[in-house]
Amino acid sequence: MPIIADGLTYVYGSKTKAKTTAVDNVTFKINDGQFIGLIGHTGSGKSTLLMLLSGLIKPTSGTVYIDGEDIFAKDFDLHSIHGKVGIVFQYPENQLFEETVFKDVCFGPKNMGLDKKETELCAYEALKLVGLEDEVFYQSPFDLSGGQKRRVAIAGILSMKPKILVLDEPTAGLDPAGRKEILDLVKNLCREKGMTVILVSHSMDDVAEYVDRILVMNDGRLEIDAVPKEAFKHKEELEGFGLALPQVTQAMIKIKEIGIPVRTDAITVEEAANEIMRVLY
Amino acid sequence: MKIIKAEKVTFEYIRRDEEGNVEGINRAVDNVSLDVKEGDFISILGANGSGKSTFAKHLNSILLPTEGTVWVDGMDTKDEEKINKIRQTAGMVFQNPDNQIIGQVVDEDVAFGPENMGIPTEEIKERVEEALKTVGMYEFIKRSPNSLSGGQKQRVSIAGVLAMHPKCIVLDEPTAMLDPTGRKEVIRALRALNEVEGITIILITHYMEETVYSDKIFVMHKGSIAMEGTPREVFSRVDELKEYKLEVPQITLLAHTLRQRGLRIPECVLTVKELTDAIKNC
Amino acid sequence: MFKEVSLGQYYQADSVIHRLDPRVKLVGTLLYMISLFVFNNIFCYAVAALLLASVMMLCKVPVGYMFKGLRAVLFIMLFTVVFNVFFTTGDILFEFGIIHISKEGIKMAVLMLVRLTLLIVSASIMTLTTTPNRLTDGLEKLFRPLKLFKAPVHEVALMMSIALRFIPILSEETDKIVKAQTARGAKFDSKKLIERVKSLIPLIVPLFVSAFRRASDLALAMEARGYHGGEGRTKLYPLKYEGRDFVSYIILALYVAVIVFLGIMSARIVAFLTPENSYLTLFF
Incomplete structure (x- = not known):
């Protein structure tokens, strides 16, 4: 299910208030099973882009094709898109509402019109996928820890069996171990289940370590679209957008400056260590 | 002079089921003792649920210990008569920037604390302006808090505490909900407060990079203090930190990896500068 | 928005x-x-x-x-x-x-x-x-005599001004939750009344949970900043004729x-x- 954004533009504001172009003529194509990192400063239009891709808001101009279909075409049932593109919002635990974890995860598939048996099966699979134990299934979601709540919320999306998963900063507010668990889960969904993943993150270190391709947004425009190694070569440009390089890349640049001839395109600790060892020995 | 002294502090809360029967007792803070010297920058690290926030709320009498005692500038936090003085001595900033701003205009919010203290109007005005200048938010004095970024809101909250002229500020995960720019703004403001104004800072966080410049770090795990020491001492124990669900900064990790592979790099490297120096000497 | x-x-x-x-x-x-x-x-x-x-x-x-x-x-x-x-x-x-x-x-x-x-x-x-703030202040001052009859004048005024501050925040939050539940297939535009009321549950429950959390956070923050009721408070902008x-x-x-x-x-x-x-x- 490839996604194509074709000249997507979204303008906020009405007649009276000043207009802001949140997404400005963005075009790209994402193939099946890719792990995309979407980065940009707060207010660069990332979140708006995610909502456009999942059909929650309508573009001012341009459109999105999913699986070859124009999702904003007049005769297209926009409701059906929610089963194809799952979106995990920031702090998704804020959307939990049912009495039990299991019921909450059933909400999505039930809305899609699945019968009781199928719904429960989907919910069960999704809860297993995010690694929750059976004993929490019948607890109130509000009694769980922060990390668990977030998993329940993600399961609530996965239970709709989307082929494309869109996540807006899914690790915000979690501790380092919690962050890693969620990112590993997402990576697993992409690699094992073949989902296409679009991940919004503020952490360059995480993006460098996990994704296949980076989209950089600034002021509503798509400025860089490249594999991580290439994307992080644009040091000045990124800094101009208020973004930093991964910490190890910054370190490699400094190491080169003191006269040690290392390549500066390492983006993870592992790569950096290998490169330093290669040069020194 | 010890600005904060905690002795064998334990805090338990009772979980009840729907009928109000006791289901169990949770020990959120377990026998914690620590001293904080006036003028220090202290960090308390810990994973979610490690008890660090619960402990922090003991530092200005929001919670009282089940067992043990906390002294703030020599005052026992259980002493009800001193409660206002304690809250004024140890100010507190919380995680969610939206849920701690009371005023509809920046200056009105910063004035909230001094107003409660009964400070005369003219002096409130001075304090508000001074506090906003200190955190670099003076130009926003007449703005609505809703129009500010997360980092700016947190700096307004810090100004709100500063206007009460505290000796010590306790910050309970002030950066957890901010983007990297906002986090930098807040940490920079805190370091300036500590270095220029000499205010004691107690920063509770799970971002390791923010603690690099502290005088001392306490690591909490399951309600107790698991590690304590200078950043260098704490960060050199990479594997132990992992057990507590924490991570060292990437630079420290890189140095650690290189050391494991046989390079002669010192025990604990915190900054890029230290790393390049170490590699130069190899 | x-x-x-x-x-x-x-x-x-x-x-x-x-x-x-x-x-x-x-x-x-x-x-x-x-x-x-x-x-x-x-x-x-x-x-x-x-x-x-x-x-x-x-x-x-x-x-x-x-x-x-x-x-x-x-x-x-x-x-x-x-x-x-x-x-x-x-x-x-x-x-x-x-x-x-x-x-x-x-x-x-x-x-x-x-x-x-x-x-x-x-x-x-x-x-x-x-400004709504000055209006609240004015009402508080005008109704002050009612305090003699134990009317919670200061408290009501404070409530009004906190409500005014949180209305934009909660309306933004409502918008977010509507979007999140829509993405989970919820429909808020059913023609039948009962279904329509039912469809509001996934919106109202999270909104209440969030409002309560905000309220308790705010109460904590106010307490930490030494709030102890209207007694002995001064004002940054006192009303003065x-x-x-x-x-x-x-x-x-x-x-x-x-x-x-x-x-x-x-x-x-x-x-x-x-x-x-x-x-x-x-x-x-």
Whole structure:
């Protein structure tokens, strides 16, 4: 299910208030099973882009094709898109509402019109996928820890069996171990289940370590679209957008400056260590 | 002079089921003792649920210990008569920037604390302006808090505490909900407060990079203090930190990896500068 | 999206009316409204309109804003006019079938129209020139005497101002939750009432949970900043009457005197101005 954004533009504001172009003529194509990192400063239009891709808001101009279909075409049932593109919002635990974890995860598939048996099966699979134990299934979601709540919320999306998963900063507010668990889960969904993943993150270190391709947004425009190694070569440009390089890349640049001839395109600790060892020995 | 002294502090809360029967007792803070010297920058690290926030709320009498005692500038936090003085001595900033701003205009919010203290109007005005200048938010004095970024809101909250002229500020995960720019703004403001104004800072966080410049770090795990020491001492124990669900900064990790592979790099490297120096000497 | 939503409809400008103490504006608007209800003859309305016109000129708010409020009550105004014109009995001026229009009917309709316009515009001017905060402060001060009867005046005022601060935040949050649940296939536009009510649960529960969490966070933050009720609190911007406020009160007092005088004397003035059977009687 490839996604194509074709000249997507979204303008906020009405007649009276000043207009802001949140997404400005963005075009790209994402193939099946890719792990995309979407980065940009707060207010660069990332979140708006995610909502456009999942059909929650309508573009001012341009459109999105999913699986070859124009999702904003007049005769297209926009409701059906929610089963194809799952979106995990920031702090998704804020959307939990049912009495039990299991019921909450059933909400999505039930809305899609699945019968009781199928719904429960989907919910069960999704809860297993995010690694929750059976004993929490019948607890109130509000009694769980922060990390668990977030998993329940993600399961609530996965239970709709989307082929494309869109996540807006899914690790915000979690501790380092919690962050890693969620990112590993997402990576697993992409690699094992073949989902296409679009991940919004503020952490360059995480993006460098996990994704296949980076989209950089600034002021509503798509400025860089490249594999991580290439994307992080644009040091000045990124800094101009208020973004930093991964910490190890910054370190490699400094190491080169003191006269040690290392390549500066390492983006993870592992790569950096290998490169330093290669040069020194 | 010890600005904060905690002795064998334990805090338990009772979980009840729907009928109000006791289901169990949770020990959120377990026998914690620590001293904080006036003028220090202290960090308390810990994973979610490690008890660090619960402990922090003991530092200005929001919670009282089940067992043990906390002294703030020599005052026992259980002493009800001193409660206002304690809250004024140890100010507190919380995680969610939206849920701690009371005023509809920046200056009105910063004035909230001094107003409660009964400070005369003219002096409130001075304090508000001074506090906003200190955190670099003076130009926003007449703005609505809703129009500010997360980092700016947190700096307004810090100004709100500063206007009460505290000796010590306790910050309970002030950066957890901010983007990297906002986090930098807040940490920079805190370091300036500590270095220029000499205010004691107690920063509770799970971002390791923010603690690099502290005088001392306490690591909490399951309600107790698991590690304590200078950043260098704490960060050199990479594997132990992992057990507590924490991570060292990437630079420290890189140095650690290189050391494991046989390079002669010192025990604990915190900054890029230290790393390049170490590699130069190899 | 909702970040700049402001309640009331404050219009930022620097004018004498903006700077007036909110208590003056509250008392003034109240007296003005009462005067419109008690005395309803053309002399009183002329004076009232004159006062309003001078305030309108002073307040530096675009005229369009002041009349915006009228749009909301347009239907009521039309209804009043039609009702008065057709159903007031009196000297018939015009008759067609069962429809008959009387002199009194037209008079009543015009008076009602004028009265409603003056009422709405005066209330609009008050909210346009006073921030919700100052309004709350003004109310707190004005109702302070009620404290003697143990009325929680300070608390209510504080509640109002916190509500005002959180309305934009909660409306933004509502928007987010609607989007999140829509993405999970929820439909909020069902035709059937019961389904519609049911569909609100996934919206209302999270909203309440969040509101309660915010409330408890805020209570904690207020406590940490030494809040202990209204006793012994000082204010950054205490309400203090200044010269212009006293002048305004005097103008207000004069206005009331004139209105009362005209109200009582109107019958005689009419008699004096309009000789028997003059066409002028149509207006009085």
